[in-house]
Amino acid sequence: MKILLVEDNERVARFVTKGLREAGHTVEHADNGRDGLFLAASEPHDVIVMDRMLPGNIDGLGIIEALRKAGNRTPILILSALDAVDERIKGLRSGGDDYLTKPFAFGELLARVDALGRRSSGSDAGRTLQVGDLRMDLLSRRVTRGGRAITLQPREFKLLEYLMRHANQVVTRTMLLEAVWEYNFDPQTNVVDVHISKLRQKLELDSERPLVRTVRNAGYMLSDHE
């Protein structure tokens, strides 16, 4: 994917650029608001990663608003040291698609960038999701693997749906909390892990190939590859 990073902190920018490039993305970097707006407006990107506080007369939210007003729909991930719920809401209201608080684990950033990029490609419009031999019918809410029907609780269904929509991508625990339970706090116990392991028990019988992989220091990935 082609990613634009607008970030004035040199060290953070270098770290993020390097990480995204290693993950196979093309990265352009602007270190101030004016250049950021110029780059974002002049070239198409798959995802924009935007710091909120920027030098150059225009801050992150200002750029986002300007882009949205000009009809630019590129998914934007906002980076910010401002953590208050109000700030988050303000960020998303200005036209941002996701909000990540600094400091962050790179895995979290990468997972969210991937999720945003995938969304923009708009791959799933159908009524069924399929990953390998796992099928989910969104209308009848039926899940099958091979020919075997899998019975899921509503919340498990939602969890699996999210994993399937982001198949072959890393999703972090925070992303799952936000998307599946709509909680923006961090439970101290490993509750999400337990939910995943319960889901795994239902998806993966002894003879079957594992579908949900744990990605160390990041989260989970539903994948049909080995």
Add this chain to the structure above:
Amino acid sequence: MNSWNRLMHSSALTWALGYVLLGLAALAAFAVTLWYTWNVTIYAAREEFLLDDAQRLTAVFAREGVDGLAARINERVAMQIAGERALLLTDSQYHRLAGNLDAWPPHIPQPQGNHAVIANLPGHPAGMGLVPRTLPGGYHLLVGRDLALFLPLERRFAWGLTAAVTFLFAVGVAGALFMRRELLRRVQGIRTTAAAIMAGDLRRRLPAAGSGDELDTLSQTINGMLDHIERLIHGISDVSNSIAHDLRTPLAELRSRLEELTLTRPEPAETFGEIEAAVADLDRVMRIFAALLRLAELDTGARRSGFVQVDAARVAAEVVEFYEPAAEQKGVAFSFQSAGFAPVAGDPVLLAQALSNLIDNSLKCVPERGAIRVRVDKRDDGSVAIEVADNGPGIAAADRPKVTERFFRGDASRGTPGVGLGLSIVDAVAKLHGGVLELLDNHPGLRAQMVLPVTDGRSSR
């Protein structure tokens, strides 16, 4: 000069002087009215007396003729004391026939109708009230009275008035000075205390005698404010100390880890392990920060703007469902009861977080095969109680008031994960919703109850 200036700037004195002036003005208005009424009455009485007398003498003339009248006048003059009265009878040429005046006084003004006139006669410096009459046959009769008779009365009246004014003024000024002194004394007390508090002695309180007057009430209000400020300041310094301590521990670990790496330069595999551990240390610091920021956000009350009607039972059911697998994994009996729709005004995510913290705490401390019971109750007064009860070690009664303090960790929780902010957050969420967090004994275990007020919740705003 300086003290004079201060005196003039004293609000008490200004007020008192103002009152004195007001009193004087009232007295002046009263005196003028009194003076006028008194004058009119006296004058009317005096005039009536003269007119009556003139009438009587005229009647004598009509009955007994000029000689009879002259005789009566002479008789009267002989009986009279001093020159207080004036009587004169003349013929048409104003030649004296009888009376105690030598001659008809010149320049007597012509009376308007049946009234007396006032004129100055020699030997009567205060003036005389006179009634001239022309009798049949051209005779002239003059009846008069010396006004000096009334002078002492008038003088006494004026004296009385002056005395009253002086007295009022003196009392007013003395009262003003006294009031000022009293007020200054009490204000001085307040100032001394305030100065001591500013100098750092936060335990000082304003003198309040309990008399219930305005200054006393003010002192009590300010004392209440000072109590609150003292608590806040202690809270802040406690928190700063705790932050310093709780952040210092992981930071110290981190530092030694990194320093050791630079000193020993171990194999890459070990190095990376250490770096990962270092990142975990940092994550712990970050979690503490996140919790502190959340608390600060809760304390400002800013989140109230996002309040909506929430069904507490539903929020609780979802959190319980969220924790069910974790409880199951630990072999804990986890139950949920609710009395149906339980409306509160609030923030569903915050309520979920608070309940999640309570369940989290219980999960951490109940033994294997323990039990946790979550219940949502509607009380008779409309308030909603969200309760998490467990059969873990509970919280010692002495510790209960302290557990909601930031970073407090009971002995029982030593060695378990957590930063000691969980219950502080629950407490803050309860308070934000206008409610309270109650910690009760579950015999054994802990029964933590968030009681949220009636649905509109506006009473707390």
